[in-house]
Amino acid sequence: MTDDSDIKQRWAALGQTDRAALRVAWTAAFGDAPPHFVSMIFMRKALIWHAQCRAFGSLTTDVKRALRSAAGGKQVRPAAPAIKPGTQLVREWNGRRYQVEVQDDGFLMNGERYRSLSAIALQITGTTWSGPRFFGLNGQSGAGT
Numbered sequence: 001m002t003d004d005s006d007i008k009q010r011w012a013a014l015g016q017t018d019r020a021a022l023r024v025a026w027t028a029a030f031g032d033a034p035p036h037f038v039s040m041i042f043m044r045k046a047l048i049w050h051a052q053c054r055a056f057g058s059l060t061t062d063v064k065r066a067l068r069s070a071a072g073g074k075q076v077r078p079a080a081p082a083i084k085p086g087t088q089l090v091r092e093w094n095g096r097r098y099q100v101e102v103q104d105d106g107f108l109m110n111g112e113r114y115r116s117l118s119a120i121a122l123q124i125t126g127t128t129w130s131g132p133r134f135f136g137l138n139g140q141s142g143a144g145t
Contacts, residue, residue: 014044
C-alpha cells in the first residue's frame with residue numbers, strides 16, 4: 001500500500017517534470033490528453049490527486065453529488081447522519097407507536113425489512129416523506145404527531 005511518503009516523493013518528482021512529460025503522465029492517468037490551455041501546476045495537482053485517490057480512496061458518491069450540486073449553484077444540504085446498526089428508532093404517528101431497528105443492510109419494522117427510512121415513513125403514513133425527517137434525524141421533526 002502507498003503511504004504518505006510515497007505521495008510526497010511523487011509530488012517532488014512532478015515538480016521537476018517538464019510540460020511534455022506531464023502531458024504523457026496525464027494521458028496515462030486519465031486516458032486522454034489534457035487540454036492545451038491547462039497550466040503545468042494544474043496538471044501536477046491533478047496528477048497528485050489521482051495518485052492520492054489510488055492510494056487512499058476516492059471521493060464518496062455523496063461528496064461527488066454535493067460537489068456537482070454546488071458547482072451548479074444549488075444549495076448543498078449536509079448528509080443525513082449515519083445510524084449505527086442496532087439503534088432503535090421510535091416514532092408515534094396518529095396515536096400509534098412505531099419502532100424501527102437499524103440493521104447493516106436496511107431497517108426492520110414489525111418483522112419486515114425495508115431498504116430505507118423513507119419506505120417505512122410511506123408505509124406508516126401512506127404518503128411520501130423524507131424518512132430521516134419523519135424520524136427526526138435531521139433536527140426537524142415530522143408534523144402531525
